[in-house]
Amino acid sequence: MSALHAPQHAYNDGLELVEDYHARGWTDGLPIVPPTPELVEEFLEAAGLSPGHVVGTVPTREVTVTAEHVAINAVMAGCRRDYMPVVVAAVRAHLHEKANCHSTTGTLSGAAQVVIVNGPIRLDLDLNCTAGCFGPGWRANATIGRALRLVIRNVCRAVPNFLDRASFSTPARYSFCFGEDEEGSPWLPLSVERGIPAGASAVTVHSTMTVAAAVDLTSRTPEGVLDSIVAALRARGTAGDRWLGEDTNVVLVMGPEHRRYLVDAGWSKADARAYVWERAVAPTKHGPSPVKGGRPDGFLLVAAGGPGMAETWLLLPHLALAVTQPVVVGGGPR
Amino acid sequence: MRDAVELEWAGIPSVAIVHETMAGSARAMARVSGMGEYAFVTVDYPHVPLAVWAPDEVREIARQVAPLVLGQLRAT
Numbered sequence A: 001m002s003a004l005h006a007p008q009h010a011y012n013d014g015l016e017l018v019e020d021y022h023a024r025g026w027t028d029g030l031p032i033v034p035p036t037p038e039l040v041e042e043f044l045e046a047a048g049l050s051p052g053h054v055v056g057t058v059p060t061r062e063v064t065v066t067a068e069h070v071a072i073n074a075v076m077a078g079c080r081r082d083y084m085p086v087v088v089a090a091v092r093a094h095l096h097e098k099a100n101c102h103s104t105t106g107t108l109s110g111a112a113q114v115v116i117v118n119g120p121i122r123l124d125l126d127l128n129c130t131a132g133c134f135g136p137g138w139r140a141n142a143t144i145g146r147a148l149r150l151v152i153r154n155v156c157r158a159v160p161n162f163l164d165r166a167s168f169s170t171p172a173r174y175s176f177c178f179g180e181d182e183e184g185s186p187w188l189p190l191s192v193e194r195g196i197p198a199g200a201s202a203v204t205v206h207s208t209m210t211v212a213a214a215v216d217l218t219s220r221t222p223e224g225v226l227d228s229i230v231a232a233l234r235a236r237g238t239a240g241d242r243w244l245g246e247d248t249n250v251v252l253v254m255g256p257e258h259r260r261y262l263v264d265a266g267w268s269k270a271d272a273r274a275y276v277w278e279r280a281v282a283p284t285k286h287g288p289s290p291v292k293g294g295r296p297d298g299f300l301l302v303a304a305g306g307p308g309m310a311e312t313w314l315l316l317p318h319l320a321l322a323v324t325q326p327v328v329v330g331g332g333p334r
Numbered sequence B: 001m002r003d004a005v006e007l008e009w010a011g012i013p014s015v016a017i018v019h020e021t022m023a024g025s026a027r028a029m030a031r032v033s034g035m036g037e038y039a040f041v042t043v044d045y046p047h048v049p050l051a052v053w054a055p056d057e058v059r060e061i062a063r064q065v066a067p068l069v070l071g072q073l074r075a076t
Helices: A014-024 A037-047 A067-077 A081-094 A101-106 A139-154 A222-236 A256-264 A269-280 B002-009 B020-032 B055-075
Strands: A054-058 A063-066 A112-118 A177-179 A202-215 A250-254 A299-303 A311-317 A323-326 B017-019 B041-043
Touching (some): A037 A067, A054 A067, A054 A081, A054 A101, A063 A067, A067 A139, A081 A112, A081 A202, A081 A323, A112 A139, A139 A177, A222 A256, A250 A256, A256 A311, A269 A299
Parallel strands (some): A112 A177, A250 A299, B017 B041
Antiparallel strands (some): A112 A202, A250 A311
């Protein structure tokens, strides 16, 4: 007797199931893996959670997200069962009050949810943190990000032209997940800076409206590289959502060609953050800065990407704070 | 829309004013809130939903929607 709660449907074969899921609007437009009761139970076991365990809620949508919901959508997304604890942590982070699921998934601007993974589980799952980490080719990156988005669609009701009212939306809404290159950087990992013990795994979920590159091919000093990042930030600006008070999170994903000038000169993440923050929020000649950043530690610096292009990517926020949650495997931290 | 629904739950007669572009989303929100038939007032073009409206435009919109809001309140 299964302990699962979801209604079960019978199909003659997997293809019939996939076509029916498309017809019912249960996918993002791509094929899914059939969420059989056996697979769903295996995924729940991998996370050490009962089907009815509440992972989070969206009060404005009358939605309660359970571990069974997460497992079903993780299977559908193509995850391996050992990805499940990361998916649960990502869903938990996204459903935090300050992550503002309702607005970030319903907005006209079509914000995407980026999942940044830290800790040893990146290596266990072969999660790409280096060259090509924003793109296709790695199952963990592709399916963990997709699983979060399927939960947002199928459980949190952010269906396009229903509660998702994005004017254009973005391909980053299919999946956007990468890991920090902790092995390629001497810096403190993002998760450790945000209070997770060193050696433990965690995810940070950040809703981003704009993903833009700060390219600087010629600077050879920390100040030069960071001045280019400041210029790119000020050219774009941030919305400065009032309900978040003084808090704003801007994620800066710095590639190795930029990082090395900072690392070689002995700059820490905190040093870089202080330099960027002060200049990013400085007033213009005619009024306040276009960048609303309440505190230096709201600027989150992440090491990732591969060599070649000297660039740092700006993940500008939308109506939410970045939220970090530990990855819990079978009842204990990993 | 959800704010209006929650005010209604608190016993305060309310009217949601929604741009025409967002009418589908407003209907969806009313539906998931268990009030699928909840009526609301729409504002149409030429005022785009996320534009920064000038004071004169705001006054013009207010003139357009005030009678509709009053009519809906009287109808409930």
